[in-house]
Amino acid sequence: MMRRLLLAFVLMLLAAPTFAVNPDEVLADPALEARARALSAELRCMVCQNQSIDDSNADLAKDLRLLVRERDEAVLNYIVSRYGEFVLLKPRFSMKTGLLWGAPALLVLAGGLSLLVFARRRSGKPTGSKLTAEEGDKLARLLE
Structure with a gap:
């Protein structure tokens, strides 16, 4: 039983999605690459719409990943001005x-x-109906 669970867990790990960033897109500086990955994880793929551009294999997502790596600092404002707030996975408060x-x-x-x-x-309203004369007499006899 334990072996089956372990096998199922390993198979689930193997089936986990991989990032769509291609090796030719990766920056040489690890700090800049980490910054670019963080920025691209915030942007929605306009083709897939349920994935970030970091996870998407769409051509537009690749173009946006390259744009993120070229412009770094001002890229979010540029992309929002071009595509609107919808492109952000976590919209800004405004x-x-x-x-x-x-x-x-x-x-x-x-x-x-x-x-x-x-x-x-509901607290002030009675929940039942009034007793009939027969029920009142029966209750009086029971209480004696």
Whole structure:
């Protein structure tokens, strides 16, 4: 049993996705390469849309990875100005994205407030119906 689990784990590790960065794209300086990889991990592939350009094999992603390595510092602003905020996997906080960042908190507060209002309205109301005359007589006999 343990061997099967170990084999399954090893097979899962072998099937893990590899980065799409080609050897010809890698910078000679390890510090600059690490910076370029960090920047490219923040940018969404406009073809795949669910991957960063660091993970994507699309031609546009390759072009953007090369652009990141050429321009380094100002590349995020340049790419955002060209493709819009959507290209960022983690959008910046601004007036345009305020609702995006605040929506989860607003939804939790609205849900909690509605539960509170619902509970308060129900607390003062009786939950059952009045006893009939026959049921009242039966109850009186039982309590004697």
